[in-house]
Amino acid sequence: MSTPPTATGTASIERLPMTLPRLAEKKRLGEAIVMVTAYDFPGARVAEEAGVDLVLVGDSAGQVVLGYESTVPVSVDEMLMLSSAVRRGLRTPLLVGDLPFGSYEASDEQAVATAQRFVKQAGCDAVKLERGGSSVARTRAIVQAGIPVMGHVGLTPQTATALGGYRAQGRTAERALVVARDAVALQDAGCFSLVFEAIPAAVATELMPRLQIPVIGIGAGDAVDGQVLVFHDLLGIGDGMAPRFVKRYAELRGEMVGAVRAFAEDVRAGRFPKAEHTYSIDPEELSGFRAGIADIEGPYPSSSGSSTVARRQT
Numbered sequence: 411m412s413t414p415p416t417a418t419g420t421a422s423i424e425r426l427p428m429t430l431p432r433l434a435e436k437k438r439l440g441e442a443i444v445m446v447t448a449y450d451f452p453g454a455r456v457a458e459e460a461g462v463d464l465v466l467v468g469d470s471a472g473q474v475v476l477g478y479e480s481t482v483p484v485s486v487d488e489m490l491m492l493s494s495a496v497r498r499g500l501r502t503p504l505l506v507g508d509l510p511f512g513s514y515e516a517s518d519e520q521a522v523a524t525a526q527r528f529v530k531q532a533g534c535d536a537v538k539l540e541r542g543g544s545s546v547a548r549t550r551a552i553v554q555a556g557i558p559v560m561g562h563v564g565l566t567p568q569t570a571t572a573l574g575g576y577r578a579q580g581r582t583a584e585r586a587l588v589v590a591r592d593a594v595a596l597q598d599a600g601c602f603s604l605v606f607e608a609i610p611a612a613v614a615t616e617l618m619p620r621l622q623i624p625v626i627g628i629g630a631g632d633a634v635d636g637q638v639l640v641f642h643d644l645l646g647i648g649d650g651m652a653p654r655f656v657k658r659y660a661e662l663r664g665e666m667v668g669a670v671r672a673f674a675e676d677v678r679a680g681r682f683p684k685a686e687h688t689y690s691i692d693p694e695e696l697s698g699f700r701a702g703i704a705d706i707e708g709p710y711p712s713s714s715g716s717s718t719v720a721r722r723q724t
């Protein structure tokens with residue numbers, strides 16, 4: 411039986427790294443594209459092993475790992491730290507870094523400088539920025555500087571306040587046309603791919619024939635070329651309400667709380683650690699140590715005169 415051709419070569423244990431031509435080829439072959447977000451090294455290892463095509467270090471990090479109310483406060487330095495950790499955990503998926511709010515809108519120069527930091531300092535393969543409007547010119551500038559750009563239209567969380575909140579976009583003919591114009595303008599500006607977030611499936615379906623680049627949806631139906639979910643949403647790690655477009659594939663938070671609680675109970679009940687969790691020392695060495703420790707006086711006096719032990723206890 412012959413193996414069907416795929417954009418990443420014939421099925422083999424060693425997957426080839428995802429590239430922009432391979433991504434475009436996946437679209438041409440009608441192969442679904444899979445993207446997840448990741449924010450740290452273990453998350454990246456999971457994404458790598460699960461065989462996803464793209465990993466996005468989304469500024470959703472602001473809410474799911476940094477505890478902000480929205481994505482707006484996220485800084486470039488925070489994103490670079492998270493992106494670098496993800497880079498160290500990835501080999502095959504294409505790594506996309508999300509440019510945070512306020513790091514690219516002011517000028518083409520600002521946009522290019524920020525995108526360059528994501529590539530040079532964090533090792534990202536590409537960057538993502540939100541909206542149409544001024545982001546179209548910023549996209550063109552970044553692409554001209556040699557950095558691939560993913561666009562993002564529909565619900566754009568960085569400007570959710572201006573959009574009337576975290577709600578689906580393009581639900582009137584007028585608003586759907588705004589999404590359509592933004593998508594086509596971003597494609598023309600050189601985006602290699604687009605994210606459609608929270609738009610009616612029927613609007614996405616109408617738009618797809620107008621777009622030659624891969625479109626990855628999140629709450630945009632199944633007519634798009636691929637799907638993305640936030641890591642913590644799909645694994646059930648967060649404790650808030652998930653948006654309508656989320657499908658949970660696990661409920662890890664309950665398991666995590668249960669495991670930490672069991673640890674706490676074991677420690678308090680003296681059930682942990684046991685012999686198998688401790689290190690041994692040769693009996694002769696132990697005798698020598700016991701003889702030697704008699705000469706060591708303690709507790710040590712601190713500079714203020716009170717002992718370290720006493721200070722810890724207060």
Ligand code: KIV
Nearest residue numbers: 447468469470605628
């Ligand atoms: O920040 C993010 O995680 C995103 C995805 C939802 C596409 O932009």
